[in-house]
Amino acid sequence: MAATSSSPTPESPQPRASFVERTKGPSGLEKIVLREARGFSAEVHLYGGQVTSWKNDHGDELLFVSSKAIFKPPKAIRGGIPICFPQFGTHGNLEKHGFARNRLWAIDDNPPPFPISTAVKSFADLILKPSEEDLKIWPHSFEFRLRVALGPGGDLVLTSRIRNTNNDGRPFSFTFAYHTYFSVSDISEVRIEGLETLDYLDNLKGKERSTEQGDAIVFESEVDKIYLDAPKKLQSLIMRRNEHLS
Numbered sequence: 148m149a150a151t152s153s154s155p156t157p158e159s160p161q162p163r164a165s166f167v168e169r170t171k172g173p174s175g176l177e178k179i180v181l182r183e184a185r186g187f188s189a190e191v192h193l194y195g196g197q198v199t200s201w202k203n204d205h206g207d208e209l210l211f212v213s214s215k216a217i218f219k220p221p222k223a224i225r226g227g228i229p230i231c232f233p234q235f236g237t238h239g240n241l242e243k244h245g246f247a248r249n250r251l252w253a254i255d256d257n258p259p260p261f262p263i264s265t266a267v268k269s270f271a272d273l274i275l276k277p278s279e280e281d282l283k284i285w286p287h288s289f290e291f292r293l294r295v296a297l298g299p300g301g302d303l304v305l306t307s308r309i310r311n312t313n314n315d316g317r318p319f320s321f322t323f324a325y326h327t328y329f330s331v332s333d334i335s336e337v338r339i340e341g342l343e344t345l346d347y348l349d350n351l352k353g354k355e356r357s358t359e360q361g362d363a364i365v366f367e368s369e370v371d372k373i374y375l376d377a378p379k380k381l382q383s384l385i386m387r388r389n390e391h392l393s
């Protein structure tokens with residue numbers, strides 16, 4: 148874990164150990180707990196490189212993890228922030244959402260220099276490299292470095308750095324997502340602004356393409372849509388307890 152073993156540099160200050168704890172979660176899977184002085188916390192499992200908890204300073208859980216989630220390889224953990232890589236959804240020949248979410252990531256003890264605010268003391272660096280078996284199903288060598296950082300104000304920042312390590316320099320393409328499950332106290336109060344004029348593929352209608360017609364997106368029944376050319380930032384994502392996510 149960078150947090151306990153790397154040398155401090157101007158780009159990468161040495162966090163105090165109390166901000167970062169390595170422990171075990173359900174079924175004995177290893178996880179890293181990040182804490183901040185004001186009471187914010189987050190947890191990231193090595194399995195999947197998956198954030199499975201993010202709590203505010205009142206101890207409220209901001210992410211949803213299903214009570215039926217299976218914390219046992221080779222099943223992906225249903226909830227938190229699964230990482231879809233090297234394929235998002237079924238947009239390719241690999242298993243749905245790729246294989247990164249059901250691989251055991253390692254702690255990256257020596258991540259390359261990273262621009263980071265000196266105020267951020269609580270972070271973990273993970274790395275995923277393909278196994279021989281992975282290379283048979285996706286013949287591209289890579290290093291996927293993930294930093295999960297919890298800021299002093301409770302903000303959670305995930306940074307992914309993906310490097311092509313193919314010996315011959317052959318390029319590859321991939322699709323990727325942080326497939327975040329937010330915890331919502333009342334779905335009827337959720338409102339998303341910034342997608343209302345976009346085209347989308349409707350997974351409930353065999354990926355039929357349509358254009359969003361309404362105002363803000365609200366949820367009255369099951370919704371499973373992939374928005375095309377979505378903006379990098381939504382205008383707002385309004386939830387009851389989680390309003391600070393807007």
Ligand SMILES: O=P(O)(O)OC[C@H]1O[C@@H](O)[C@H](O)[C@@H](O)[C@@H]1O
Nearest residue numbers: 223225236243244326350371372
């Ligand atoms: O069920 P999975 O494999 O964890 O995927 C979660 C969801 O991923 C979304 O991308 C799909 O559109 C949904 O249909 C799916 O339910």
